Amino acid sequence: MKWTCGMPAAAGGRGMDLPRKLLRPAAVDLALDRSLVMRLLGYKEGRTQLQPQHLALVDRGIAMTVAAATPQVSLAYCAVAVADQTVATLLPGLAWRSRSLARLLRGAAGVYLVAATLGPGVDELVASLFRQEEYALATIADAAGSALIHALGEYVRTALAEEGSLTALYGPGYGDWPVGDQIALTQAAGGPLIGLTSSETCYLEPQKSLVGVMGVGSPGGRGGCSLCTMAGCTYRERGGAHT
Numbered sequence: 001m002k003w004t005c006g007m008p009a010a011a012g013g014r015g016m017d018l019p020r021k022l023l024r025p026a027a028v029d030l031a032l033d034r035s036l037v038m039r040l041l042g043y044k045e046g047r048t049q050l051q052p053q054h055l056a057l058v059d060r061g062i063a064m065t066v067a068a069a070t071p072q073v074s075l076a077y078c079a080v081a082v083a084d085q086t087v088a089t090l091l092p093g094l095a096w097r098s099r100s101l102a103r104l105l106r107g108a109a110g111v112y113l114v115a116a117t118l119g120p121g122v123d124e125l126v127a128s129l130f131r132q133e134e135y136a137l138a139t140i141a142d143a144a145g146s147a148l149i150h151a152l153g154e155y156v157r158t159a160l161a162e163e164g165s166l167t168a169l170y171g172p173g174y175g176d177w178p179v180g181d182q183i184a185l186t187q188a189a190g191g192p193l194i195g196l197t198s199s200e201t202c203y204l205e206p207q208k209s210l211v212g213v214m215g216v217g218s219p220g221g222r223g224g225c226s227l228c229t230m231a232g233c234t235y236r237e238r239g240g241a242h243t
Contacts (some may be wrong), residue, residue: 018076018091018113020190023159027069027118030151032144037062040143061140069145069208070119071152074190075160077216079110087111094188100175101213104167108215112160113189114169116152117196117209118145145208153210164217171212172202186211 037058043050081088085102088095089111105111122145129138153169160166173179179202186198189211196209204211 018078018188020193021075022190022193023073023075023156025071025073025152025155027066027071027148030066030071030148030155032062032066032148032151034058034062034147036147036150037140037143040146041140057136058140061137062144064125064137065122065141065144065148068121068125068141069148070121071116071148071155072119072194072196073114073116073152073156074194074196075115075156076113076189077110078113078188080105080108080215082106082108089188091188094184096177096181098175098177101170101177104170105213105215107217108167109217111213111215112163112166113185113213114153114156115186115189115191115194115196115209115211116149116156117191117194117204117206118149118152119195120206122148122208123206149208149210153212157214160214167215169210169212169214171210174212182211185213 041058042048078089078091078094082102082105085099086095086097087102087105122141126138126142126145129135129141157166157169170177172182172185182202182204183198183200186196186204191197191211195206196211197205198211199205
């Protein structure tokens with residue numbers, strides 16, 4: 001995916017903007033991790049006893065979620081300057097203060113601003129199932145949506161692999177990066193172009209969405225779990241890398 005977008009596209013009264021790239025993968029092409037769905041549902045390997053009908057219900061919920069999803073991604077590349085605990089970008093007013101983020105991006109040439117969503121269909125599916133009192137199926141669909149947005153993040157990383165060495169996807173709320181920075185980041189990454197917004201209380205809509213950055217050419221390592229203080233996170237990979 002070759003594209004030139006290191007500098008602001010235009011300047012005007014409302015500040016500078018960045019070129020963006022939109023991706024619309026098919027939900028069925030995302031590598032949804034069934035074991036992650038099970039963990040999100042509280043399954044403990046070797047301890048939780050499941051019957052075949054339980055597994056069939058999980059698979060049904062996953063299939064319904066995939067069918068309801070309309071994945072979309074907006075990407076923007078921006079040069080950054082890292083100093084101490086601050087990461088500054090080319091966009092006026094867009095800078096982040098976070099020790100963990102600065103450590104992750106130290107030496108990076110720039111970052112990809114990432115906004116991704118499964119669209120409103122998954123939220124509507126979960127709400128509809130709860131209204132129908134299909135509580136088990138609704139809970140499964142909710143967990144499957146979380147696993148599917150995780151898979152969408154992995155899809156983005158794979159799609160950008162040819163651009164060079166990338167860090168893990170890292171977003172506001174991880175480590176010591178204030179979640180309040182999510183609002184401006186959602187806008188800068190092009191969230192509104194894919195129907196994704198962040199409220200004043202940092203609530204993403206649609207819910208099954210993510211916003212973050214990936215460092216390009218950073219020698220700081222993949223980061224992820226090694227930078228995050230949430231040791232009990234369900235998404236934590238056993239090797240210590242959180243994507």
